[in-house]
Amino acid sequence: MQLPKLTGSVLSGLHCFLIAADQMSFTRAAEILYLTQSAVSHKIKNLEASLGVQLFIRQPRKLLLTEEGKRLKAVVAHNFGDIVHEIRDLKTLELSGDLNVSVPPTFAQTWLLPRLKHFIDKYPALRFHLRTRNDLVDFQTESFDCAIYFGHGKYAGLHSEKLMDETILPVCSHEYATVHNLYEQPDNLISCMLLHDAAPWARAGRNDEWQYWAQRQGVTLPESGCTFDRADLALQAAERGLGVAMGRMSFIAEQLATNRLVTPINRPVRSPLSYYVVCRQEVVSSPRIKAFQQWITSEISD
Structure with missing residues (x-):
């Protein structure tokens, strides 16, 4: 498939094609684009005339994409997405606008949230949107x-910056x-109730964190x-006397300082995983992302 020139007409047609291919209806595409169906x-x-290929198979009550249409839709959707991201970056060079961040739930609650006011005070024009998963x-x-x-730092096609390492050890109430x-x-520990984080990191098993610690200490764990x-x-369950949890030092400093949790078996183990800031390669230089990463790094140093 050849595209001689990206004229205004072709670019407009590509946008129209993408909407129609998403909706699989010229009528619904017309409603979205505020155009007539014709x-x-x-x-x-x-x-289609400019490209020299047929993109749709037109049937009386439905549309179908040709093989060329399917290929073009995939390429156009990807590249239009990049254009949207780039335009948003250009509009937020002065650290204003939206910053959408995904964070593991416990990291957000125990580490990030207590410090977040510092970031918002530093960049008041940014609208910070936090989602946990x-x-x-x-x-x-x-x-x-x-x-x-929280992982190994290698994610295909993405850029990652290491933030900090982690140490784990068992904790419970006194x-x-x-x-x-x-x-x-x-x-x-063999006679204790173990409290597991069922998803300590992406694609982890519920016993993985406990087993990693136990194998390095030569300890046998209970089945239950x-x-x-x-x-x-x-x-929180450990605080209330339900059993023994595997604690990460970045999460439990306050509970240890106030004696709500103790470390009866004081044998910390360096976690095989660390915390990373991750983003798409093409937005590494985004001022918003750089500001967020630099702020977290300074908070860790402090």
Whole structure:
């Protein structure tokens, strides 16, 4: 398929084609574009003539994409998405507008939220939008500027900047540790209720974090336990004497300082995963993303 020149008519036709291909209806495309149905049909015919290929199979009550139409739709959708992102970046060079960030739930609640006012005060013209989730973002189809991941830092087609490492060790209430004789007695974990974060990182199993720690300590773990879909819920359950949770040091500083949690088996292990700021390669230089990443780095240093 050859495209001799990207004239204004061709670009307009490509936009019209994308809407029609999404809707699979010239009538619905016309409503979205505030055009008549005949105008949409005329734009598509002109585009087909310019490209020298048929894009739609027109049937009495429905449209079908030809193979060429399917290929063109995929390319146009991807590149128009890049154009939208770039225009938004150009409009926000002065650190105004929207910043959409995806963050793991417990990291958001225990680490980011207590510090977020500093960032908002520093960049008052930015509208900060925080969404929490444990799974990875699809940057091609979702409108996130960047995300914080707890992982290995290698994500195909994406740019990642390491923020900080993590250390893990078991935590519980003082009363629970006393009753179960846990102080420096790791073998007694076998008789305890383990509290699991069911999704400590993307695609992890519910036992993965506990097993990683136990294997490095030579400790046998019980089969039974409770699972939670957020680490902070497991930690709250530990505070209330339900059992022993695997604590991350970045999450539990306040609970340890106020004795709401204790570390009866004081054998910390360096987590195999770290925290990263992740974004699409083409927006690495976005002033909004750079400001956010630099601010987090300075907060960690402090």
